[in-house]
Amino acid sequence: MRIAIIGYGGVGRALVELLVNKKEELKEIGLQVIYVIGSKGGIYNPEGIDLASLVEFSRDERDITKYPNGASAEVTFHKILENKDVDLVIELTPTNKETGEPGMTHIIKSLEKGFHVATANKGPILLNYKKLREIAIENNVQLCIGCTSGGALPTINGGIMDMAGSNVLSIEGVLNGTTNYIIKEMEDGHVSYDEALKKAQQMGIAETDPSLDVEGWDTASKLLIITNVIMKEEKTLKDISVAGITQLTKEDIIKAKEEGKKFKLVGRSIRKDHTLEMSVKLEKLEKDHPLYGVDGKNKGVRYTSDTLGDLTMIGGASGVTPAAASILRDLINIHRGYKF
Amino acid sequence: MRIAIIGYGGVGRALVELLVNKKEELKEIGLQVIYVIGSKGGIYNPEGIDLASLVEFSRDERDITKYPNGASAEVTFHKILENKDVDLVIELTPTNKETGEPGMTHIIKSLEKGFHVATANKGPILLNYKKLREIAIENNVQLCIGCTSGGALPTINGGIMDMAGSNVLSIEGVLNGTTNYIIKEMEDGHVSYDEALKKAQQMGIAETDPSLDVEGWDTASKLLIITNVIMKEEKTLKDISVAGITQLTKEDIIKAKEEGKKFKLVGRSIRKDHTLEMSVKLEKLEKDHPLYGVDGKNKGVRYTSDTLGDLTMIGGASGVTPAAASILRDLINIHRGYKF
Numbered sequence: 001m002r003i004a005i006i007g008y009g010g011v012g013r014a015l016v017e018l019l020v021n022k023k024e025e026l027k028e029i030g031l032q033v034i035y036v037i038g039s040k041g042g043i044y045n046p047e048g049i050d051l052a053s054l055v056e057f058s059r060d061e062r063d064i065t066k067y068p069n070g071a072s073a074e075v076t077f078h079k080i081l082e083n084k085d086v087d088l089v090i091e092l093t094p095t096n097k098e099t100g101e102p103g104m105t106h107i108i109k110s111l112e113k114g115f116h117v118a119t120a121n122k123g124p125i126l127l128n129y130k131k132l133r134e135i136a137i138e139n140n141v142q143l144c145i146g147c148t149s150g151g152a153l154p155t156i157n158g159g160i161m162d163m164a165g166s167n168v169l170s171i172e173g174v175l176n177g178t179t180n181y182i183i184k185e186m187e188d189g190h191v192s193y194d195e196a197l198k199k200a201q202q203m204g205i206a207e208t209d210p211s212l213d214v215e216g217w218d219t220a221s222k223l224l225i226i227t228n229v230i231m232k233e234e235k236t237l238k239d240i241s242v243a244g245i246t247q248l249t250k251e252d253i254i255k256a257k258e259e260g261k262k263f264k265l266v267g268r269s270i271r272k273d274h275t276l277e278m279s280v281k282l283e284k285l286e287k288d289h290p291l292y293g294v295d296g297k298n299k300g301v302r303y304t305s306d307t308l309g310d311l312t313m314i315g316g317a318s319g320v321t322p323a324a325a326s327i328l329r330d331l332i333n334i335h336r337g338y339k340f
Numbered sequence: 341m342r343i344a345i346i347g348y349g350g351v352g353r354a355l356v357e358l359l360v361n362k363k364e365e366l367k368e369i370g371l372q373v374i375y376v377i378g379s380k381g382g383i384y385n386p387e388g389i390d391l392a393s394l395v396e397f398s399r400d401e402r403d404i405t406k407y408p409n410g411a412s413a414e415v416t417f418h419k420i421l422e423n424k425d426v427d428l429v430i431e432l433t434p435t436n437k438e439t440g441e442p443g444m445t446h447i448i449k450s451l452e453k454g455f456h457v458a459t460a461n462k463g464p465i466l467l468n469y470k471k472l473r474e475i476a477i478e479n480n481v482q483l484c485i486g487c488t489s490g491g492a493l494p495t496i497n498g499g500i501m502d503m504a505g506s507n508v509l510s511i512e513g514v515l516n517g518t519t520n521y522i523i524k525e526m527e528d529g530h531v532s533y534d535e536a537l538k539k540a541q542q543m544g545i546a547e548t549d550p551s552l553d554v555e556g557w558d559t560a561s562k563l564l565i566i567t568n569v570i571m572k573e574e575k576t577l578k579d580i581s582v583a584g585i586t587q588l589t590k591e592d593i594i595k596a597k598e599e600g601k602k603f604k605l606v607g608r609s610i611r612k613d614h615t616l617e618m619s620v621k622l623e624k625l626e627k628d629h630p631l632y633g634v635d636g637k638n639k640g641v642r643y644t645s646d647t648l649g650d651l652t653m654i655g656g657a658s659g660v661t662p663a664a665a666s667i668l669r670d671l672i673n674i675h676r677g678y679k680f
Contacts, residue, residue: 018647022505152648154502161501162494162653164676165362165668290654293633302655307358307665308492309657313502314630315642317649325647328505336504337677 001335004035004080004115006106007092011120011147012036013058015090015324020051022328029335035080041065041073046085077106084113088334090327091119097221100124111135111143118330120147120323126221126237129228142340144330149225150175151323153299153316157333159230160340166305168230170270173301174294175222177318178206178213179245179265184296186253187262193248205297215244216265216280223267223280226301231269233276240267240278248282256284262292290314341675344375344420344455346446347432351460351487352376353398355430355664360391362668369675375420381405381413386425417446424453428674430667431459437561440464451475451483458670460487460663466561466577469568482680484670489565490515491663493639493656497673499570500680506645508570510610513641514634515562517658518546518553519585519605524636526593527602533588545637555584556605556620563607563620566641571609573616580607580618588622596624602632630654 005012019031032048043049043064050069057067065071080086089110093103103121110117112135119125124132125148136143146156155175159168174180178200185196197214200206212218220242227233245265256263261284269278285292290312294300300314316322333340345352359371372388383389383404390409397407405411420426429450433443443461450457452475459465464472465488476483486496495515499508514520518540525536537554540546552558560582567573585605596603601624609618625632630652634640640654656662673680 022647025507154498154651157502158494161673161678162497162669164672166665167365288633288635290633293628293630295628307362307661308669309662310655311494312652312654314652314654315650321647322649325506329502329648332504333501333678336679338501338673339676 001029001031001088001331002086003031003033003088003090003331004037004086005033005090005092006035006037006077007094008036008038008064009092009094010320011323011327012092014320015092015327016051016058017055018321018324018328020055029332034086035075036064037075037077038064041071042075043067043069043071044075044079045070077109081109081113086115088116088118088331090331091117091121093121095121095123097123097126100127104128107132107143108135111139111141114139114141116142116144116334118144118147118327118334120327122148122221122225125225129225130234142334142338144334144340145225145229146330147323147326149222150299150301150316151318152326153301153313154326154329155222155226155301155313156229157329158301158311158313159226159303161338162311163230163303163305163308166308168303168305170304171223171226171230171268171301172291173219173223173226173267173299174264174291175267175299175301176213176219176265177297177299178210179219180294180299181205181297182214183245183248183263183265186248186250187257190250190254192250193246214246216242219265219267219280223269223278227269227276227278230303231276235276235278240280242279243281245282259284260287261285264291264294266291341369341371341428341671342426343371343373343428343430343671344377344426345373345430345432346375346377346417347434348376348378348404349432349434350660351663351667352432354660355432355667356391356398357395358661358664358668360395369672374426375415376404377415377417378404381411382415383407383409383411384415384419385410417449421449421453426455428456428458428671431457431461433461435461435463437463437466440467444468447472447483448475451479451481454479454481456482456484456674458484458487458667458674460667462488462561462565465565469565470574482674482678484674484680485565485569486670487663487666489562490639490641490656491658492666493641493653494666494669495562495566495641495653496569497669498641498651498653499566499643501678502651503570503643503645503648506648508643508645510644511563511566511570511608511641512631513559513563513566513607513639514604514631515607515639515641516553516559516605517637517639518550519559520634520639521545521637522554523585523588523603523605526588526590527597530590530594532590533586554586556582559605559607559620563609563618567609567616567618570643571616575616575618580620582619583621585622599624600627601625604631604634606631
């Protein structure tokens with residue numbers, strides 16, 4: 001399988017490192033990474049780039065056009081389209097949730113040329129999943145997006161492969177590690193929301209501008225992707241009633257604790273008659289709710305179905321290596337012939 | 341996809357009913373069941389058996405050789421081998437854990453003829469999974485066994501598809517609904533083991549001879565299958581240290597409750613240095629253990645891995661319909677091209 005990696009940031013570097021570390025195990029697949037493309041140009045080696053040396057090189061140097069072997073400012077995405085010499089494009093450029101670019105163009109053109117695509121890029125998937133999937137089907141290739149909605153937690157696999165043949169009737173998820181960490185801090189440390197947020201920021205878990213997380217939009221984005229993919233819907237963010245955790249008080253937490261309950265920021269899609277209700281909001285979960293134990297940076301999702309009962313999945317380590325591992329999972333499942 | 345169903349007991353009948361109920365959704369797959377074979381003979385219709393009429397017929401009559409259209413004592417497994425006119429054999433005959441027969445022969449011969457196999461039959465898988473898998477690979481067909489180790493709970497999918505590309509380092513599972521129900525009864529009703537067992541028997545959850553469940557052997561069987569498949573091992577039941585729940589007292593339960601813990605019958609496979617330790621025993625789980633909330637008839641499994649973190653899966657309705665739905669899941673995943 002000949003591969004192009006577009007976008008050489010944290011996940012891209014972690015993926016290259018993972019491919020080096022798993023070299024022996026991956027031998028049977030016959031992987032060759034022949035392009036690695038960054039923002040200023042990239043590396044092209046039709047015989048397969050020496051990834052171990054690239055990892056070594058990347059320790060001190062971020063500009064891959066300085067890589068000694070096969071690097072050039074001319075090696076851009078267009079080179080791949082011209083050469084048509086890959087089986088799979090891994091799209092890892094930075095997300096733009098307004099236009100989806102440049103990922104959107106990369107994904108569309110790749111699918112049209114008959115390349116499989118695996119991506120961690122939320123923007124194009126949020127904006128245009130249905131269209132992208134149609135292009136993939138027309139061109140008889142796979143579009144894998146598991147990394148965009150939970151990373152290592154296999155939300156998409158769970159809904160497509162594990163629930164195959166059943167109708168998913170509802171989706172519930174604790175999908176944002178940052179807010180879940182903040183809530184846990186408030187529970188354990190008996191501190192206010194502001195204090196817990198500060199600690200999360202100091203630890204690098206929350207961003208300086210935490211609004212996407214704490215106001216519920218990250219959860220909403222993931223819920224939207226999962227819902228559109230698994231329930232075959234065409235919803236947009238506007239269809240979701242979104243509230244975050246910023247109003248949560250120490251007193252709320254203490255009261256919930258006394259009742260034996262826990263607050264979670266829950267994203268929920270549920271079929272009611274002929275409509276689909278979608279929300280992101282704080283919910284007090286009872287001890288016997290399967291997502292009750294999803295604490296700290298953990299994530300979890302629960303599907304209910306007509307014939308396979310409930311399935312709750314909890315876990316999914318956070319960080320660039322698990323994200324890269326979720327791309328590798330897609331790659332292997334494509335190799336194993338799965339039609340998503 | 342042309343299908344033979346061998347074994348027309350509870351799961352077989354539930355599967356036929358499911359295929360009737362899901363007829364519209366399954367249209368794109370183009371399913372045709374051309375054999376349904378019971379213990380005294382079967383039904384053969386190369387144009388596809390009218391499943392709706394079979395469901396109707398089966399309401400009052402268990403002997404399918406009396407079915408008015410295409411039934412005969414001559415329609416046995418050998419007919420399928422002679423005619424070679426199916427793509428998939430669904431093996432649902434009663435389990436024999438000593439010899440694996442007749443399922444073992446059905447599975448081997450089917451794979452050798454180039455038919456995919458999906459089975460709910462634990463016996464052959466417990467005794468001979470590795471050999472069977474080799475035969476499947478040699479003949480370029482799929483052998484799907486998800487139903488043998490958790491039914492609707494996708495333990496095998498989880499380990500193979502959802503953890504693809506990672507190494508599973510440990511497996512922990514609450515895999516037996518009967519014992520889990522008994523423990524929950526003891527917790528909720530403050531009753532003794534004997535009383536809880538009696539109630540489970542009255543409700544049809546525990547069998548008259550409950551030893552397979554309560555002495556841990558059902559859990560051990562499932563753990564063995566999951567471990568051999570996912571960790572690529574060749575263990576046997578003798579490699580597992582097995583203890584059940586029969587010694588559990590009301591006092592143990594009360595004490596655990598005071599500590600905020602719960603007893604679960606846990607099957608566990610864990611790599612330590614170069615050995616694999618396998619056990620089935622009662623464990624007191626802390627509140628934050630992901631399997632803590634697996635109550636009553638529910639089941640759960642947790643995998644830890646090198647690169648994808650932990651994955652806990654909880655759920656999986658019990659009964660013949662969810663078991664049939666797990667066979668349908670396998671069928672669809674085979675249809676989607678997955679190489680297991």
